[in-house]
Amino acid sequence: MSEGTIQKTAELLEVGCYVSTQVLISKIDCTESELKSILESMRGQGYEIEENPELGIRLLSDPDVLSGRAVKTGLQARILGRSILYDSSLDSTNEKAKTLGRQGDEEGTVVIADEQTEGRGRFGRNWFSPRGEGIWMSVILRPPSVLEPYTPLSLVTAHCVATALRDVAGVRAEIKWPNDVKIGDKKVCGILTELDKDTAGTSFLVIGIGVNVNQTVFEGELASLATSVRIETGKAANRTPLIRKILENLERSYLKAVEEGFSEVLKDVRKLCTLVGEHVSVNVGSETVQGYVQDIDDAGRLIMRTEDGKIREILAGEANTVR
């Protein structure tokens, strides 16, 4: 069954209200038995559909089925999401967004996939991106040079995801510098920001966001490291409103940073940062720095007092709390 036919049928159906079977058949331009197999394929994708011989066909709930159109409906943003590319499967949304960015695609273009076959994490790691279970999304930004260096944007994005998770899913998400979102001591979201150049030689950023939403279990080494919204709340979550909220938050913070610089935006970010005041160990390249976190400065750097009393400003690395 083609994605296009399923998409069209989904757009014709409504939650709670019956649509006559004859109307559907004529609008989709199919036979009754073709309609039956379309509905079966949709059920396989997670749609809950009721068929009533007298009244017609209706959706029983808002399905957790992603599409560019669903994300755009009600999206309160004017730049982020003005163009949304959705694909049921991509190797990596960051790779796709970089290809589009190199061709000159505009700022605010969003790439979303239901699954990634080669999802990428920081430090060349893989990012587990199973079908239907998370938000695998990348955003193209073309920040003005006043925002250089762009490093704090990853931290700002982590804050946008954390507040979206708090507001939409009701979980106590916090930020772990430089760009993880955690619930308790497990990771629920990672951010991979990449800088590239288009064919005209202009730099652009791709901000890749991976949020674990509906996984019920993590296997192997991920079991002790990762969590999902569903594991935390005990309920499946619909990804579309979460995506919208992340994009709305990111647009607001980004435009504020463009207007006023990072200083004001980072004030909010610090309130959700778990590491300030903690004794941490940070891997910076081949070096390990241990000490107490004093602050995160306006350039997004971790300010540490090391054990010999020196102050270190760390721009990027991987931090772990020392217990």
Ligand code: BTN
């Ligand atoms: C991390 O290591 O914490 C960063 C993970 C980033 C994963 C996201 S999922 C969407 C985008 N596409 C990718 O291939 N990676 C990022």
